[in-house]
Amino acid sequence: MSTITLQHLLDACSPGGASVLTSVTPLEPAAGPHASVAPAKFLEGKGRTAKPVFAYERRFWDGEAVTAVLIDSKQSQSNRLEAAVSAAIADQDPVLARTPRIELHFERAGKEIVYSDIDLPHRAFDGQIRAGTINGEPATAAQEYRELRNATVADARPLLERSPITLLLGGWDASRKTHAGRYRSLLVGEIIGILSDQGRDPEVNQSKRGGARIDPLGARIQLDQAEREVIADVQKSELSDKAYTNSYGQGGKSSSLGLGGIPPSLEQLGGVTCRAIIRSHVLSFAALRALRFDSPTSEGDVACRALLAALALNGLARSDAELLLRANCDLVEAGPAVVTLDKRHGQKENFEPLSIEQAQELLSAAIDNAVQAANLTWDGSILVVEGNPTILAAAADDSQDD
DSSP states (O other), X not given: OOOOOHHHHHHHTSTTOOSEEEEEEEEEETTOTTOOBOOOEEEESSXXXXXXXXXXXXXXXXXXXXXXXXXXXXXHHHHHHHHHHHHHHHTTOTTGGGOOEEEEEEEETTEEEEEETTTSTTGGGOHHHHTSEETTEEGGGOHHHHHHHTOBTTBOHHHHTTOHHHHHHOXXXXXXXXXXXXXXXXXXXXXXXXXXOOSSOHHHHOOEEEEEEOOTTOSOOOOOHHHHHHHHHHTTTTSOHHHHHHHSSTTOOGGGGTOSOEEEEEEEEOOBOEEEEEEEEEEEHHHHHTOOBOOSSHHHHHHHHHHHHHHHHHHHXXXXXXXXXXXXXXXXXXXXXXXXXXXXXXXXXXXXXOOHHHHHHHHHHHHHHHXXXXXXXXXXXXXXXXOOHHHHHHOOOOOOOO
């Protein structure tokens, strides 16, 4: 069985080409089939009544309707691909470093902090970018940035040459008064688990996770209010607002400062057991063919679409190789990925999954072809945006359960 080539991508990106390319991989718990896994958590409800839940839904699997749980969502899978691409660029990968991008620069305590559109949640249209400045001018007024916002599906070249990740994984300039660009994801993916017990309400079978802490100095650290507040004040600049508030005042607790022990308890969502775990991705050539790039010929537009497809497959080869999801959710591949090109009219062609090295060769060839066929600029250029220091000063992280 062969691997997919640039010619396959060019054919698929041409009118009447393939509909989609899919990649489906069977997974299993690293510890074995007896082990539970921790799915993604979501908040149900709002405010103080909100509670963490797993997302259960009905799916069709092995010839019947079954109850499944969402282990990793579309957004999360996209973020993992972005992280893999961003890491490769940071490591100065010779192929991915050619990817044009936007960088957001901050300074904190004399140290520069840099994020790119690959890292930011709304990519080229992120509020952090819009609140920044470019060469001393508000980003929203800068011509270079306005060109990106004025791009359209009929002429997406400005985005392709500055923020291709926005075209690949989607972006919506939702807050703009008029001409709000909106681009659907070309690549989507997820990981689901088919629950082992299909006979009962899934919430009955989900486990709870125990939490505890042993303090070698003593199970209880008995501080009076004044002593506790002195310790909290010394750390105030580094404590979260929640930790500081819960440690202060007459009702404050030493445990909020990480002092003393916490008895074992079963309060948090734990995990579920699954009879099958499936990771799937879909790359839409139909969506790619909807994009135009103001190329001198139709072949140039095809070459630009194939470049985006090759970028998707490169990121996929990297992110699929790193099954790092969250604590208590260690998975391994139970078999090879099944990669299928839908050639329409019920015709399909299977391929070997790409290795990272093969994906590198494919992307390099796609870049060179698009540069030649579409006169594309793809040279690793960076649009630097100076971040708004007021936003940086106001940023705070809430405590999270991993």
